[in-house]
Amino acid sequence: MTLGHVTHAAQEGVHVLRYFGTVNYTLAPGLQQFLQHLLVDDHVSGLVFDLTAAESLDSTNLGLMARVNEQARESGAPNSVIISCNEDIDVVLRSMGFDQTFDLLAAEQTPSNASADPVATPSPSPADLQRTMIEAHRALMRMSEAGRVAFEPVVACLERDTSLSHS
Numbered sequence: 001m002t003l004g005h006v007t008h009a010a011q012e013g014v015h016v017l018r019y020f021g022t023v024n025y026t027l028a029p030g031l032q033q034f035l036q037h038l039l040v041d042d043h044v045s046g047l048v049f050d051l052t053a054a055e056s057l058d059s060t061n062l063g064l065m066a067r068v069n070e071q072a073r074e075s076g077a078p079n080s081v082i083i084s085c086n087e088d089i090d091v092v093l094r095s096m097g098f099d100q101t102f103d104l105l106a107a108e109q110t111p112s113n114a115s116a117d118p119v120a121t122p123s124p125s126p127a128d129l130q131r132t133m134i135e136a137h138r139a140l141m142r143m144s145e146a147g148r149v150a151f152e153p154v155v156a157c158l159e160r161d162t163s164l165s166h167s
Contacts, residue, residue, distance in 0.1 A: 073101075
């Protein structure tokens with residue numbers, strides 16, 4: 001299992017995020033901050049999530065992808081693209097409804113890679129991590145009925161933990 005990281009490259013407003021190794025929830029707050037900066041400060045004409053080097057992604061990172069796709073589409077960008085060659089990841093994406101709101105491409109359709117820079121993902125504070133996890137799982141709930149059923153209890157548990165930590 002390879003520790004995960006994400007790189008970024010852009011050309012003419014199309015931003016490519018390439019995921020490597022095992023991408024877990026600890027990367028999500030830094031990645032979310034980076035993506036929010038892109039959506040607010042840069043002209044984003046498209047997003048590509050290249051998962052060809054990913055071994056696995058957890059639900060928090062999948063939810064972050066769903067949330068960023070929603071925001072990009074609201075600003076007029078087309079559906080984001082996911083490129084994958086991992087059948088296990090592909091099954092999860094389809095079962096959660098990603099094929100309804102993203103364009104899914106097989107790895108052989110991958111565009112040539114521009115030079116990419118690592119996305120900084122510093123260690124998040126517990127509050128940032130919990131907030132990111134809640135927002136990401138809410139996005140998964142909005143994607144499909146199956147997502148709502150699967151992640152409603154997760155969000156409820158995370159929100160309960162948040163209220164207990166503020167008591």
